[in-house]
Amino acid sequence: MSRHLLAALLPPGSVEADVGRFQQEIFSRHGLVSAIALPPLVPVAFLPEAGLRRDLLQELNALASAPYRITIGAPAWSRGALYLAIESAGLWQQLREGALARVPSEPAGLFPAREGFFLGCEEPPAGARDSIRAGLTDSGFTSSRLVLLRLSTPQPPALWWRDVRWEIAEDVPLRGRRT
8 A cells, every 4th residue: 555644725614515526526527536536635745744743734824814715716637637716825835845945855646746636537538638627616614624645546546536444633723923
């Protein structure tokens, strides 16, 4: 088994349901299993499990500015994966830089960490990607959860979405610090 630890943002329930419907729609229309392999999440950073500080999520929460509002944008491809872009006014970047500053280096992940909801879609050839469309209009959120997810896949993880197991190892509400 290949094991990965991912720091991620999980949206509130209503946004999770909306993004989840888009994931299901992609799966229904195009048969792309990677679109439904993981719950709606915004990947922040893949992290090494060895030597990780026990209070990492609390430290990251303290780095975040509050109040915050995250708005959902258009779909975008990044290194072979589809994301539903978000605009976080620097919040995502603060969390990512904070996480990576606390580890020696970022290990290879299953997909790129990007400022957006991971929608998968890694299976189709590049030419078929134009037919995959998703998006939410006038949607945003002002609360979320910061989590550490443990992901397990068979070796080698080339087609990881066919057999992935995930669990939330740690979870804190992202409240941030007020200035």
